[in-house]
Amino acid sequence: MFKLLIVGCLTVLVALGASAFEEHPHFCIETEPLLLSEIDRRIVMPSEKDQQCHIKATTLTLKEKASLVDTLCTDHGSTTVKRDNHHFLRLHNGELSGRGVQAEVCANEADSVLAWVPYHTVLKNYAAELNPKERLTYIAKATNVEREKTELCHFRHTDLVNAVSDNLFTCVVMIFGDNFYGLEDNINVLVELQPLMYQLRNITYLPWRNVTNSYKMHLGDSVLRNPSGERKPIYGSLNYAFVEKILVNMSSVYQDKSLARLPLLFEHRSSVLELDADGVGGLDVAEKAYFGRSMDPRSEVRVQVIGQWVDQHREFGADIYEYYGHGLRRFKQPLLGARLTFVRIDNTEPVFMAPESSNLAKASLFREQKAGQLKEDPSGNFTEWENAQEEADSDGYYGWFVVTSLLLALVVILGIYLVVRTHSRRHKQRQRYEVANTNVAPPA
Template sequence: MSMKAIIIGCLAALVALGAALEEHPHFCIKTDPILLSEIDRHVVIPSEEDLQCHIRATTLTQKEKASLVDTLCADHGSTTIKRDNHHFLRLRNGELTGRGAQAEVCANGGDSVLAWVPYHTVLQNYAAELNPKERLTYIAKATNVEREKTELCHFRHTDLVNAVSDNLFTCVVMIFGDNFYGLEDNINVLVELEPLAYQLRNITYLPWRNVTNSYKMHLGNSVLRNPSGERKPIYGSLNYAFVEKILVNMSSVYRQKKLSRLPLLFEHRSSVLELDSNGMGGLDVAEKAYFGRSMDPRSEVKVQVIGQWVDQHREFDADIYEYYGHGLKRFKETLTGGRLTFIRIDNTEPVFMDPESSNLAKASLFREQKVGQIKEDPSGNYTEWENAQEDEFDEDGPGFYCWFVVTCLLLALAIILGIYILVSAHNRRNKQRQMYEVANTNVPPPA
């Protein structure tokens, strides 16, 4: 497959991947907790972001999460809460993906990313996707401004799917069930956010590297000018751009079974690249190539800059982060021994189109004698290596040039000999003809 076809395929994959990882425009993740003082405000001026976020999830603080786990999982002396198994909703990119049980929160100690979503938002966006025949309860928290109190509670599945919106709705307090809240209070439903992708950050490349050279390409044209009246080195530069390809070996990342098969985001050149299912991505790169040469006074030379495509195979270590969207990420684990390939332009070099006369080399068929050089310059650069070269040259005998001269001489001798033989034969025939003509001169003419 040609490089052009590979690049086109990569770009198509990147377009498809960008659509797959596009974050929900109306789903936002907030990390600031909702305070009672904020709920009590009567005049609220929504910002542009608030108007755009139709679905807002606010993550639990560490203190909230610790209180949640303690309430759901610790023994508070109640005989009923031990038998309860309330549920929560799972969201990915603002979409409902499933539900989880209270026992899962207790099993992992609240290690997952938990958040609160307002009850009316859940009712409007997710209630229609639930089965009305199920008999479940969901975990929520209720905040009563008048009592300045926030408590965990649970409400019925049927209230959600049947869109109960009056005082029949009750959110029963989690411990002992001695109180309840209605829709006039601020009710938020517990949800678990699922990651959209893994992000490879803090990349550390290992020393091992294998390079495969590919073809060369034309990067651009330039001109070097020396306006001064003396010969001196002149330097220049040329800006060029290309698409750098990155191919991550997916098996070196997902060799651990506990990692889900999620898309990868790769941190490279202060940017985050979206990789497709094959681990390939691309980045527009702008570089500058430097070049120079010694130039005659008041001269100029045209330059073409070329570069060579190379495949650089590297190993790397990185930190794997779970990415949940809207800038929210969380450290997952450390990756060691990952492998990738950079497909980039390297080894740039100039090609001078108009060479100067003083920079041309003189070719000669004759080899100068080292003795003559020594006489002219006794302190010259006459090294042992050159002496060895001369000895080898002398030991090789006459060589091709001597044989050529001998052959030419023999050929000339043969030609001369042939001409001599032809001339001699011609002279003999002329003498015989003359003798015949003289012998016939004494014959009288006929009467």
């Protein structure tokens, strides 16, 4: 009962960990921006992916980032850029999480994950969350296909919150401010994508290891059978499943102050596990235990397989990746000296039960198998039993034949004994009569 409670709790733990975070179903990240030549105004039927992605963010290329930093952070003789401090939006899992300023882009040289989101998407999904009284400007880019030109520009906060969607909307070019773009052009707003989690990948376990033994639990039952007429070793196996618990020491992971305290994705057994805020997760594991023994001819024995829970304390190194959702991740920094604990089943062993009398040798027809031939029954045990036992059971008259033969032999032996004994008595009486006659005198 205690075993079932532990396994049940770990199963609930895994279920809670799996449902603790879900990626935004209508938010997508594109990592391959379209070229200018591929942007046009033709009416294109939306694909199934476009229908599902109500919010689509397209990451900047390295060339676009270099151009962005050069335009925002370099003195081009324009007082507009130096005086104004334009803003950009921050998105976390497709939701508006805040805003950043132009100076931050210059300070980190656009090292964060920046992306473009179409203006109409920002207007539809995020404008209602902004304060209409603010007087800000936002960074964007405008593409005019006819002029084959794309330029950085900025537009007013009031245009966004007031849902300006006609020719009153203008996107002013950054450097000189002498070009204007309207909504009839392709306008995309600059956003910064924030990581959702950290992925611990390329795990390398260090030599240090400490093991703490815990209690033992019952893993399953099996049967070993030896149908052969000679004593021999018989081997078997048992499939069992359990939940392997993983506990990561969070303080050993977040020892670097530059890391935000985000949930962790842990790479283990060719899977990526989501850990909760305490660094705890679990994984369903299927294993196989092997066992065997030397058995008497035509016998079988029941087996219980038990295993011992152990706590394995390990140190490991890994590569920390920032995970932004929908498969997008970026290398952050290496990790050394982190610690974790595996709670798993180890040291499995069989417990052989005493054979029952009904399991010993039986009077039955048995077809001897070829030497060394092993077959696997549905329970997963390797044995030499085949269909011969069932055939013997179907020919039940054989047992009656043997018993009847033994009874007839006993009757015959008893009859012979009685005949011999009767004949012997008669012979002795005849001898006495003949001896008595020899003692009588002959007549005169």
